Amino acid sequence: MTTEPAVLVVDDNRVVADTYAAFLTDEYAVEAVYDGEAALDAVGPGVDVVLLDRRMPGLSGEEVLARIEERVLDCRVVMVTAVDPAVDVVDLPFDEYVVKPIGRPELLAVVEEMHRRATYDDALRGFLALASKKATLEARVDEAELADSEPYQRVEERLAEQRESLGIETERLEGVVSGETRDIVDTSDAGALTE
Incomplete structure (x- = not known):
């Protein structure tokens, strides 16, 4: 870079x-x-x-x-x-x-x-991109539509899987994730992920 x-x-x-x-x-x-x-x-x-x-x-x-x-x-x-x-x-x-x-x-x-x-490494970038999509949808799409949406459910499932595989806990991603995304992801393991 x-x-x-x-x-x-x-x-x-x-x-x-x-x-x-x-x-x-x-x-x-x-x-x-x-x-x-x-x-x-x-x-x-x-x-x-x-x-x-x-x-x-x-x-x-x-x-x-x-x-x-x-x-x-x-x-x-x-x-x-x-x-x-x-x-x-x-x-x-x-x-x-x-x-x-x-x-x-x-x-x-x-x-x-x-x-x-x-x-960041590819895994964390992928996680953050997915979290950004979830935040965007939650900010812009009706809640009832999201509740019935298979693609949105897939995002939630993929986030949970990636969060687990990355070992991300709620409080430690603070500072890594910005804006609306910060409210969506579990923000607890940034230090370990970015070292």
């Missing part, structure tokens, strides 16, 4: 992409692109964080996300979108899901969190 993390902003709305890039340019090396094809051309081993719009003409954010996963790139991906999440997001391989509009402080915080997560 470089001393100045590289962030790729992908949004078909040029004003939005350029605004997000401007928000981040003092802290990060930032490139903005305006469609999925350009995103695939720009993303590579040197990119640490991708801020990816979900709905774009041509290649959608979901298609770009799938291609990033196929390439086995070691970058964190944040879906930054106007699309409210539904339980269909459970199987998408992103690290965080943020619903627009998003201001500069929130954008900086999520990129900083993704940069921090890059220092």
Whole structure:
């Protein structure tokens, strides 16, 4: 990883992409692109964080996300979108899901969190991505819908399994997990997991 993390902003709305890039340019090396094809051309081993719009003409954010996963790139991906999440997001391989509009402080915080997560091992990153999905769904989807949702139940089961296999207890992940995710995961074994 470089001393100045590289962030790729992908949004078909040029004003939005350029605004997000401007928000981040003092802290990060930032490139903005305006469609999925350009995103695939720009993303590579040197990119640490991708801020990816979900709905774009041509290649959608979901298609770009799938291609990033196929390439086995070691970058964190944040879906930054106007699309409210539904339980269909459970199987998408992103690290965080943020619903627009998003201001500069929130954008900086999520990129900083993704940069921090890059220092964790794969198991902990996977756990945190899953916990982020659960937190996003709980914040944005009706409780009754979640109660009847098989994908949401799978998330809960996978979190419990991963928590057990990682030896994570409730009070020790404090500081590792940010924002809404902190309320979802058992926050007790960060020290052991990040050493």
